[in-house]
Amino acid sequence: MSNYSIKDLENLSGIKAHTLRIWEQRYHFIEPKRTDTNIRYYSDEDLKLILNIATLRENNCKISKIAKMTFEEINGKVMQIAEKNLRFPDQINSLTLATIDMDEDRFEKILNNNIVKYGFEQSMLKIIYPFLAKIGMLWQTGSILPAQEHFISNLIRQKVTVAIDGHFVTEEESRGKWLLFLPENELHELSLMFAAFILRSRKFKVIYLGQNLPQEDLQSVKRLQNPDYVLTISTTSPKKNDVQQYIDDVADLFSSATVFVGGYQVIGEDLKRKKNVEFMYKMEDLIQFVEEMGPDYTKEDSEKTSKVMRYS
Known part of the structure; x- marks a missing residue:
């Protein structure tokens, strides 16, 4: 399990740290743990929840409504959005979640849907490159394991190899x-x-x-x-x-x-x-x-x- 600071959550979700603290107090979405020296930190589950909430908000879902949803309902709603609404930020968040969980099936499904919609080149430029930048941030902060980074890099490498082979x-x-x-x-x-x-x-x-x-x-x-x-x-x-x-x-x-x-x-x-x-x-x-x-x-x-x- 990885640990994240509130600044990590802000950088990865785009939601300001001040807003996250207000939500903690008002809606009790997440409850940060504390180290022995009283420093707040967040878990993988907290990060996944915040990324999902960010996706819902980007799709005009009010925070007061999200607050009434269970964790399973939030996940289900986000999966529906990822499959139907191929907006770039939504797809990047979904790929990040698949990486954290090392969920190859989900990663493949998301990426394949985008390639069909936008083509391989635009999917790389608009989704994979920003996604890799986000993964780089996670790696730099020690928030993902080398195994997770290797896992996702190899999946992308396979896609690029197939695309290259199609153009002799x-x-x-x-x-x-x-x-x-x-x-x-x-x-x-x-x-x-x-x-x-x-x-x-x-x-x-x-x-x-x-x-x-x-x-x-x-x-x-x-x-x-x-x-x-x-x-x-x-x-x-x-x-x-x-x-x-x-x-x-x-x-x-x-x-x-x-x-x-x-x-x-x-x-x-x-x-x-x-x-x-x-x-x-x-x-x-x-x-x-x-x-x-x-x-x-x-x-x-x-x-x-x-x-x-x-x-x-």
Whole structure:
């Protein structure tokens, strides 16, 4: 069982801590426990209840009415909303609950419903990415176990793998060649996999090398493959002090290609960019770049698009 502060509940549900305290006093929804040093904390069941209440309120259910419902009635109402009303915040809350309970059937049902409604790409952008950000908060506060995080990451990975396999691109129909890889010791692969889907679904050839690629191996890859574009993502590796040198080395090695670099080690950092380097702050940047590429796209066009991305 995990413990949560009232600030955790606020961050995860969007309901202000002040409001939660008023509800405690007025409706007795939740009764926080206290540590030996008299610090208030909340349980998994408290978090699930607050997430469910947040979903009901987002769907115009008054708090006075919710207060009269049993825990089972609240759960049932939320399940009906999740199945019928595919609003993004509702789906994110439902996926969070499925993660806490490690409920694979519920997770699959919610995600599949959204993919049918919105398509795989929009489901990733509008639901899965915000959901993963919420799970990241839970992980950082120690509110979910590594097993829960691995459980949900593997389910999403399976979905992305199937989506990628549905878009095979031959050399003849390819609009250009992309080389995708993660730096050595970098293991956070979901964004790179999603990038592969985005590119293959738009008829680009993708050479996918995956996670944890030693930098010295890039020399051999360069000799075997001569990509038009390179994409790498740095979330935890290299270390911040080494990121600039790493980007410069990749840019120099693939000097005739456009090199895209994204990830937490890049976003918001004061890094210099060589002429052939583009910083990818969000996945929509990649989508914007490839969407602006017509069938007769040239290297000159690529440079124009890059300038638009830099100043948009």
